[in-house]
Amino acid sequence: MSQTLLITGGAGFIGSHTCLVLLEAGYRLVVLDNFANSSVEALRRVAELAGLGPDDPRLQVVAGDVRSAEDLDRAFRQAPTPIEAVVHFAGLKAVGESVAEPLIYWDVNVVGSQRLLAAMRAHGCRTVVFSSSATLYGLPEQVPIPETAPVQPINPYGHTKAAVEQLLRDVATSEPGWRVACLRYFNPVGAHPSGRIGEDPNGIPNNLFPFLTQVAVGRRNQLQVFGDDWPTPDGTGVRDYIHVMDLAEGHQAALETLLGAEPQQLTLNLGSGTGHSVLDVIEAFAQACGRPIPYSVVARRPGDAARTVADPSLATTRLGWRTRRSLTEICRDGWAWQSANPSGYTR
Ligand SMILES: NC(=O)c1ccc[n+]([C@@H]2O[C@H](COP(=O)([O-])OP(=O)(O)OC[C@H]3O[C@@H](n4cnc5c(N)ncnc54)[C@H](O)[C@@H]3O)[C@@H](O)[C@H]2O)c1
Known part of the structure; x- marks a missing residue:
């Protein structure tokens, strides 16, 4: 019988795409x-894309909180076969909100992870893939950024990611048998090429790409570009954009590597290794949607870096994984999602 996995936060942007890849595997x-x-609608569409009927036991949903021992226990007990591994996406991710509400961020991200690890021990599961973030490199001194770069986050969100990575290392060191992968994502964007699932943030998007797609579809008037005086070729910030399907496949590769080898701890960058400026993305998206994207240049935001690009070579060596999709495909698929779902899942 096939292996059962627990996916926390599996209805979210990255989680839903990863669920689809894992069901198909x-x-x-x-x-x-x-x-x-x-929205639960995201999971309904994941099931549909994977060819699962309603109530198919291969995808079970537990509405519950990762901070609740009872909800976690319910999830472990509901599994059709013992849970072999956990992919831990559940968490809060808005940098600005984390500055205003650090207690909530430490509670959900850190306490939630601690409760999850306790439940895993109680149920004899010691394999976990964790959603970490390039945010924990802060303002990097070396670009492309290797995993050996200093961990020096500059906001509470980044502090919680660094704390959970440390917690995972401490737990893995405390007893044999733990298999742990901390995956440091760069900038996940795009959508499944079907346009059926994609990113549907609550409120005003914090990141460039979902803001851009909402401007393109007419939900917002104009995009703001934060600074055109950075030390980059066109003066706008450069980031490493990774197609969410490449990222989802990275999780599958990490799981298979962990489950197929001796217990180990992996800390890996998941990025493309290529940087694109804000203006590159605006131009590529305008091509994809066939209309210009109105934007204005405003002042730099405090805490932003000029350039953040991964050195993803360790992930290629350890997982046999690399990104396969281009910025053009990111924009094509992001537009397929946003144009077919102008108001997202309308939860
Ligand atoms: N999207 C990015 O740019 C990015 C970059 C680096 C790391 N990450 C990390 O990846 C993970 C997934 O990110 P995403 O973009 O899919 O975000 P998302 O908000 O779309 O998904 C997170 C999911 O977790 C759920 N969740 C939140 N609090 C919970 C709780 N207390 N109990 C149970 N579920 C809870 C949410 O409902 C949501 O479905 C997060 O941990 C995030 O910090 C995201």
Whole structure:
């Protein structure tokens, strides 16, 4: 029988795409999500794309909170076969909100992870893939950024990611048998090429790409570009954009590597290794949607870096994984999602 995985936060942007990839790879999934930033409709569409009927036991949904021992216990008990591994996406991710509400961020991201690890121990599961972030490099001194770069986050969100990575290392060191992968994502964007699932943030998007797609579809008037005086070729910030399907496949590769080898701890950048400026993305998206994107240049934001690009070579060596999709495909698929779902999942 196929292996069962617990996916926390599986209804979210990255989680939903990863659920689809894992279902297509033959895993059974239990998703634990409190739908704080997502919709159950995303999982209904994941099931549909994977060819699963309603109530198919291969995708079970537990509406619950990762901070609740009872909800976690329910998720572990509901699994059709013992849970072999956990992919831990559940968390809060808005940098600005984390500055205003650090207690909530430490509670959900750190306490939630601690409760999850306790539940895993109680149920004899010691394999976990964790959603970490390039945010923990802060303002990097070396670009492309290797995993050996200093961890020096500059906001509470980044502090919580660094704390959970440390917690995972401490737990893995405390007893044998733990298999742990901390995946440091760069800038996940795009959508499944079907346009059926994609990114549907609550409120005003914090990141360039979802803001851009909402401007293109007429939900917002204009994009703001934060600074055109950075030390980059066109003066706008440069980031490493990774197609969410490449990222989802990275999770599958990490799981298979962990489950197929001796216990180990992996800390890996997941990025493309290529940087694109804000103006590059605006231009590529305008091509994809066939209309100009209105934007204005405003002052730099405090805490932004000029250039953030991954050195993803360790992930290629350890997982046999690399990104395959271009900025053009990112924009094509992002537009397929946003144009077919102008108001997202309308939760
Ligand atoms: N999207 C990015 O740019 C990015 C970059 C680096 C790291 N990450 C990390 O990846 C993970 C997934 O990000 P995403 O972009 O898919 O975000 P998302 O908000 O779309 O998904 C997170 C999911 O977790 C759920 N959730 C939140 N609090 C919960 C709780 N207490 N209990 C149970 N479920 C809860 C939400 O409802 C949502 O479905 C997060 O941990 C995020 O910090 C995201």
